[in-house]
Amino acid sequence: MNTQLIADAVRNTRDEAEATIWDRLFAFWFRRLVYTQIWEDPEADLAALRLPVGSTIVTISSGGCNALSYLTAQPAQVYAVDLNEAHLSLLKLKLAGLRAFSNYAEFWQFFGEAASRANSELYRERLWLMLDADARAYWDKRNVIGRPRHAYFTDGFYRHGMLGRFIGLAHLLAKFARIDLEALLKGRTDSPERVEALDRLHRLFHSPLLRLITGTPALLFSLGIPPQQRALLGGGAPLNEVLYERLLRLINGHPNESNYFAWQALHRAYPGPGDRCLPPYLQARHFERMRNGAGLIIPVHANLRLFLESLPAREVDAVILLDSQDWMAPEEIRALWNAIDRTGSDNVRVIFRTAGTESPLEAPELAPLQQIWRREEERSAVGFELDRSGIYGGFHCYERR
Structure with missing residues (x-):
């Protein structure tokens, strides 16, 4: 029943003649x-x-x-x-x-x-x-x-789920690119460590590797992005650039000491109990x-x-x-x-x-x-x-x- 409801929802994005193997794979993945x-x-x-x-x-x-x-x-x-x-x-x-x-x-x-x-x-x-x-x-x-x-x-519950594992993969890529995620999360806006981390982040997102990853529909399924939404997200622009701009808004748009979304993206956990x-x-x-x-x-x-x-x-x-x-x-x-x-x-x-x-x-x-x-x-x-x-x-x- 679960798979059928999701499959029906994905098919609503296009008629049967236009349905692709990506639609069917996403319906299976999203259950x-x-x-x-x-x-x-x-x-x-x-x-x-x-x-x-x-x-x-x-x-x-x-x-x-x-x-x-x-x-x-x-x-x-x-x-x-x-x-x-x-x-x-x-x-x-x-x-x-x-x-x-x-x-x-x-x-x-x-x-x-x-x-x-x-x-x-x-x-x-x-x-x-x-x-x-x-x-x-x-x-x-x-x-x-x-x-x-x-x-x-x-x-660590927030390390699980499809998105949690995808974020874990992103952290491995960041480590490979020597991006200091702690500096992005906790560093002062103008600190040398954070400025360097942002520069390395820019280079990673504009690398051939990220263009390859964001160009493959199945690799974005863990973000909960079906094929139809992927096209809307890009809006004609390269997807790596769109995702880079959204990530910057996530980590720079609001103070990270009160932004639990930034903590989940960069730390895969909340900072602690309280209000x-x-x-x-x-x-x-x-x-x-x-x-x-x-x-x-x-x-x-x-x-x-x-x-x-x-x-x-x-x-x-x-x-x-x-x-x-x-x-x-x-x-x-x-x-x-x-x-x-x-x-x-x-x-x-x-x-x-x-x-x-x-x-x-x-x-x-x-x-x-x-x-x-x-x-x-x-x-x-x-x-x-x-x-x-x-x-x-x-x-x-x-x-x-």
Whole structure:
């Protein structure tokens, strides 16, 4: 079921005659755990949405970080919808942790540090009973040497997943190129060590090796980039140059002492417990709100459009699409927004990112949608400016005309 839903989503980007072996390979690849951390900034989302207390939110789940972090806005409920059962299993594990762990220190040890041998015992004794059958089966599954997936949390969870391993490969390349990642993360802007590291980074990204890597679609699957989105990301420019510019925005756009995305990119871990440089759901000050609100998060394994069509009319106040429309053909985007129009409340707001700069709703073939929806320029600009991950080309906030 998991593979079929993802395969159907990838096929939505093109008709059967245009489908390629890359599409089929990506559908197979993406059924795995890709993101151990979601790469959209939830604080930017909430700043753009400005939701009233008691809102109903529908979001694509991914790793579940943002669905949980939205609890800081005091919603009535949050539907976390995803095609990928691995990502939903991660969200369910976090919800189990909020129910099972009595204090922030335990929650931090398991999900923040995520590198203690004691976590294996915590999983078996405290979390296992809190999981449904699907999530148990996922985390109990063993690899070829007999190691269960829940052991990811004993040796550095954020080094796992497809993206975590890809970042590990990038670190090896950086070591080969003698790039000081610590200087990029912690050095003063004008320090000689950081200036040299940035110079070496520039040379690496403009080398023949990086042009080869970024020119091969399969090598970008671990970034969660399907073939259709890869074309949008490039936008006609060499992909190595686009990725270089996005990486610079990630590590230079915001102070790294408060940018946990930069820490994950350059260190593959968070700096430590507390209230700073962490996703909101992992901050100590929000722990009680997370615990008390865990029952408001509803994981859903489904196609987002079909799920929206199953809800009562005028039910939803906010829809967060992440970058999913980059995968979609115009007819699927049209059907999705028709479902949002039916399901959304009078004041519904929709936010999403794009690999390129342009919103798909501005395309000529989607002109009918432009009669119903308008891009809120101020909120879109706020979201883009505040988004610390820096990896997307566009942030878009829409509301009804």
